Amino acid sequence: MKVMILCGGRGSRLKEETDFRPKPMIQIGNKPVLWHIMKIFSAYGLNEFIMCLGYKGYMIKEYFLNYEAMSNDFTVRLGAQHKITFHSNHEEKDWEVTLVDTGEEAGTGARIKKASKYVEEDQFIVTYGDGVADINIRELIDLHEREGRIGTITGVRPASRFGELLTQNNQVIKFQEKPQVREGLINGGFLVFTKEFLPFLRQDDDCRMEESPLEELTAQGQLSVYAHEGFWQCVDTYRELELLNQLWRKGQAPWKKW
Numbered sequence: 001m002k003v004m005i006l007c008g009g010r011g012s013r014l015k016e017e018t019d020f021r022p023k024p025m026i027q028i029g030n031k032p033v034l035w036h037i038m039k040i041f042s043a044y045g046l047n048e049f050i051m052c053l054g055y056k057g058y059m060i061k062e063y064f065l066n067y068e069a070m071s072n073d074f075t076v077r078l079g080a081q082h083k084i085t086f087h088s089n090h091e092e093k094d095w096e097v098t099l100v101d102t103g104e105e106a107g108t109g110a111r112i113k114k115a116s117k118y119v120e121e122d123q124f125i126v127t128y129g130d131g132v133a134d135i136n137i138r139e140l141i142d143l144h145e146r147e148g149r150i151g152t153i154t155g156v157r158p159a160s161r162f163g164e165l166l167t168q169n170n171q172v173i174k175f176q177e178k179p180q181v182r183e184g185l186i187n188g189g190f191l192v193f194t195k196e197f198l199p200f201l202r203q204d205d206d207c208r209m210e211e212s213p214l215e216e217l218t219a220q221g222q223l224s225v226y227a228h229e230g231f232w233q234c235v236d237t238y239r240e241l242e243l244l245n246q247l248w249r250k251g252q253a254p255w256k257k258w
Helices: 012-018 033-042 057-065 067-071 108-118 137-147 195-200 212-219 238-249
Strands: 002-007 048-053 074-077 083-086 096-101 123-128 131-133 151-156 164-168 171-176 191-194 223-228 232-234
Touching: 002 033, 002 108, 012 238, 033 048, 033 131, 048 057, 048 108, 057 067, 057 096, 096 108, 108 195, 123 137, 137 151, 137 191, 137 223, 151 212, 191 195, 195 212, 212 223, 232 238
Parallel strands: 002 048, 002 123, 048 096, 151 223
Antiparallel strands: 074 083, 123 191, 131 232, 151 191, 164 171
16 A cells, blocks of 8 residues: 655745744754654555645655665775665665655645556555654554545644643642543544546646545545544644654654554
């Protein structure tokens, strides 16, 4: 099963970073958030990826073209017999990455439709290039196959932006800093589809997966939900980026399954 990652957005709320690089290339630790997302799937044996490129997509192409050199020690022999010898092995040697230009202005649905020509299997996964989670991918796929619908969306409970006070008789009896929202789920990415979803999409740039395609699936009773109660975090603001970097530096990254 191939994993399609949406990498084309501009990330306007992180302009201090995305003026210079595409959002999926923003770093957590010394690796792009895109690498972290791929490692989540790879931990479950999913190593075939399709990158839907847009804004500054050439930087993602350059990253993978130079991956061997940037991930290993190596010796270069100069001259007519030019040769490069790599001395160490990274853990991503089985990854297969297809990079697809889907247009700078394309919506998420249009990107999926344009890249779908590289999907041979009946099922494929779609996720965003800016969110990590301690999600059990095997359970997600099992639920999708068990329910037998065209699509399955992962519902998550994001952390509140504010601390929560529980009070009694004008006294605070519990304070919790930025707890998860207690009610309602939001789209957390990590979606599974059969190829029956593709006719719901158009190649027009204004086609957004989250609008009429998923709305139509819902109206036809063809969209399941996998409720993920664990850690989930997207990178929409500098504060969220700092949170993920702090967790990584402390060795407390919940999404690190490898």
